[in-house]
Amino acid sequence: MFYHKRLIEFGQLTLSICGIIAVWWIVAGSGAISQDLFPTPALVFWAAVELYQDGVLISDLKVSMTRAGIGFSIGATLGILIGLLTARVSIISIALEPLLTLLRPIPAIALVPIAIVWFGIGEGSKYFVISYTVFLAVWLNTHSGAKQVAGTYIKASRSLGASRFREFFEVIIPASAPHIVVGLRLGAALAFLSLVAAELSGASAGIGFRLQDARQYIRTDRMFVGLIELGLLGAALDMVFVSISNRLVHWENA
Amino acid sequence: MNAKVHNDSHLSDIGRIDIEGLSIEFKSPDGGIVHALAKTDLVIEAGSFVSLIGPSGCGKSTLLNAVAGFVQAATGSIKLDGIEVNGINPDVGVVFQQYALFPWFSALGNVEFALKRFSLSKAERRDRAMAALKEVELEGRENMFPGQLSGGMRQRVALARTFVSEPKVYLMDEPFGALDAQTRIVMHDILLRVWEAHKATVLFVTHDVDEALILSDKAHIMSSGPGRIIETIEIDTERPRRVDAIDQDFITNRNRIIGLLRKPSE
C-alpha cells in the first residue's frame, strides 16, 4: 500500500520532469530564440559534462554545500536558543523584540557589502550572511511557537511538580517543536537564497560564483547548469527536511 | 509515600480542605470586575468524594482552579490539612477535561513525568508508572502516544498520571464531559476503584446529576450571578453503586437537584 503510493508519486514526478524537458527542448530548438541566450537541454547537459571534467562541478558543489551547512548550523542554533529566550524570559523579550522586528525586513543581499567590509571576502562574510538569514527565520518561528505554548500544558506540568528547568526542556521545547521545525525548513530554503547572494560577489568558487563567472563569457548553458543544480539541491534538501521533521514531531500528524 | 489510614467509612485523615470566606474576581475585557465566586465557606472531609454541580458559568471551574492554585483568591483562604494553599502544589492533583496529556510523551512517559520529582531509580520509576497504567487497565498500551488513544483511554492515562504520585487531593473538572455514555460508566468504575485504593479526597465538577449521584458522598449545588453554593446534598446510597440499580434515595436526590437547577437564579 505504502510502496504503491510511493511508486505513483515517483511516476508522476518522472512524467512531469520529462514534460518540462520536452517543452523546453521544443521552445529552445524552435529557433525563435537564439540558442546562445536560451540553450537546449542537450547543450546544458554537455556544459555540465564539461564542468564535471574540469573538476569544478564537484568542487563548487562542495564549497557551496559547506558554506550553506555551516551558515545554517550557526543561524539555526542561535535562532532556536534566542527564540526560546525571547519568548519565555520576559526581560530578554522586552530588550530584544523591538530590535529583531527592525532587523527582520532587511533582505540578505543587502547585507553582502557590509559583511565583506566586516569579515573580508573570505568565508567569514558568507557564513555571516547565510547564518544571519537563517537565524531570523528560525528565531521568528521559534519565538512564536514558544510564546503560544498552551496554558494547560504549563499548569499540568507545574501541578505535577516539575521544576521550571524541567518544564523548559520537557514541555516548552517539545510544545514549540512543530514551529521550530517549520522555521528550520524555511531557514534551509533561505540558506540557499543567501548563499547565492553571498557568492555572487567576492567569491572564487561555489555555485553562485560559477553563475557570475559564466556571465562574463555569456555561457548561458553553464548558467543553466548552476540554476538546475540549485533547484535540485533545494528540492532534495526540502524533502529530507520534511521526512526528518515528520519523524521528529511525529505527534503532530497523529 | 504516605501510608494512608484505611477505615470503614473510607474517610482518612489526609486531604481535608477548609475553604473560608473565599471569593474570586476577574477583570472583564471591558475593564469591569466579574464576581466569579461570591464568599464561600466549604469543608471537604479528608478522603471524601465531593461533587460540584451547577449551570455553566456559575464558578465551578473557578473554585476548583483556586484549590489547584491556578487562580488567586480576592478574599478568604483555602487550607489543605491546615496549611494554606498559595500557588500550585503537587499535593493537589488535577485531571483536566481536555486531558492535557503531553502528546510528545508516550502513555508511559506521561505517567513517568509525574514521578520525576521523586528521587527514584529509572527502573523503579518505570515499574511504578507501569503499575499505575495497569490499574487503569492500560497494560500493553504504555508505548502508545496520546494521539493514538481513544478519549476514554487518554483520560485513563491522565488519571494514572495524577494518582501515581499519591497527591492528597484529586481535582477533576468535568473529566468525562467529552466521553460517550458507555465509556463514562467504565470510567466511573475505574475512578471509584482508584479512589478507594489510594484514599484521596476528590473534588469533582460535573453538570451531570446522575454522575454526581453515582460517584459522590456529597454534592454541592451551585448557582450563578455571582457563583455560590446554594445547597448541599448528602448521598447515603450504599457503595458500590450502579446506574442500572438505582434506589428510591437516588431518585429523591435526583429530583431535588434537578429542581434546584431548574429554579431561575434570582
Ligand SMILES: Nc1ncnc2c1ncn2[C@@H]1O[C@H](COP(=O)(O)OP(=O)(O)O)[C@@H](O)[C@H]1O
Ligand atoms: N480568566 C477569566 N477571566 C475573566 N472571567 C473569567 C475567567 N475565568 C472565568 N471567568 C468568569 O467567571 C465566571 C465563572 O466561570 P467558571 O468558573 O469557568 O464557570 P463554570 O466552570 O461553572 O462553567 C464566568 O462568568 C466566567 O465568564
Ligand SMILES: [Mg+2]
Ligand atoms: Mg467549567
